[in-house]
Amino acid sequence: MKKIFFLVLFCSLLISCNEKTKPIVSFYYWKTIFKLSNTEKEILRENNIRKIYIRYFDIDLHPKDTNPIPLTPIHFKEKMNDFDVVPVVYIKNKVMLKQNLDIEDLAQKTVKLINEINTKNKIDSKEIQIDCDWTLSSRDNYLQFIALFKKLSQKKISATIRLHQIKYFKKTKIPNVDSGVLMYYNMGTIAVDSLNSIYDKKIAERYLKSLKKYPLHLDFALPIYSWAVHIRNQKVIGLRSKLSISELKKDENFEKVNSVFFKVKKPNYKNGVYYEENDLLKTEAISSEDLIEMAENLNKNCVQKPNEIIFYDLDEFNIENYEKNIFKQVVSCF
Incomplete structure (x- = not known):
């Protein structure tokens, strides 16, 4: 009887440990006004979401004096008592490419604005995320900014x-941060061909x-x-968001x-965009099967298991394209 008891206890502990090692589900929120739809x-309730990465503001160069400026700071219309909020600041690479950039001033002003937003909305953030696709040319400025920002x-x-x-990474270097988030999307070039620029397995396999x-x-x-990629006369003229195949x-x-392309039959306006006859729309989306494949391939190749899987982005339009349990399915791959 004792043997059975200890066997059951051991199995329970194994299951418990297994559950603990699974990454949690979290989301990016990328709108300028924070207000959740039903x-x-x-989705947040069903997936027990406690952590949301919220875009607080962008940093770009002023068109006249080329000094860094914050753009469209977040405006909260809901209290954030139920969530751990991670402010995300998106910095355009051209900011880090600026010659004679006052890095200390930029770091100080970035910290100050984040703190002001947090204070106003009674948010106590434990973490801040910096989003910037730095290059070899902007590397030194970016690394210096990160070091100062972390200290401040x-x-x-x-x-x-x-x-x-x-x-x-030996060339691009590694920023002095506590952890990184691999943005596993936007892999290809936005082009006229039939390839999906959001996710391309062949490109992913190279890395x-x-x-x-x-x-x-x-x-x-x-x-x-x-x-949807808007194509006219075999040239890309823009990206059109919030356009579903259905x-x-x-x-x-x-x-x-075909399964990817739609052709404009007659001139029309849709969502404020004008379409000429014979324009093409190339739809690019990520299926549930794609998400599972992405998770399985990442799991096969990572040494350290992730603590979180963050989905980009929390939006009713995006969520309605998936079955409700897809996020748990993806996490179960790790």
Whole structure:
């Protein structure tokens, strides 16, 4: 009887430990006003979401004096008592490319604005994330900014990491942060061809093996967004967000050419955009099967298991394209 009891206890402990090692689900929120829809609230409840990465503001160069300026700071219309909020600041690479950039001033002003937003909304952030696709040319400015920002903020700092920064980390270097988040999307070129620029398995495979050598601990960000590439006379003229395949099928102004392309049958305006006859829309989306494949491939190639899987981004339009349990399915791959 004792043997059976200890066997059951041992199995329970194994299951418990296994559950603890699974990464948690979290989301990016990338709108300028924080207000959750009922669908978004339901997804957060069903997945026991406690942590949300919220874009606080962008940093760009002023068009006249080329000094760094914050753009469209977040405005909260809901209290954040139920969530751990991670402010995310997106810094355009051209800011870090600026010659004679006053890095200390930029770091001080960035910390100050984050603190002001937190104070106003009674948010106590334990972590801040910096999002910047730095290059070899902007590397030194960026690394210096991160070091100063970390010192001034006195917070845990994470940074977004791209695939090319994983593979060539000896050249691009590793920022002085506590952890990184691999942005596992936007892999290809936005082009007229039929390839999906959001996720391309063949492109991903060129970089995945490098994960085993990357010394910084990484969590993974996966895409749940979609868009349409607007093509005219064999040239890309823009990206059109919030356009679903099901919506285009119902619209008599558009004709389905194949599983990816739609052709404009007659001139029309849709969502404030003008479409000429014979324009093409190339739809790019991520299926549930894609997400599972991405998770399985990441799991095969990472040495340290992620603590979190962060989905980009929390939006009713995106969520309605997936079954409710997809996020738990993805996490179960690790």
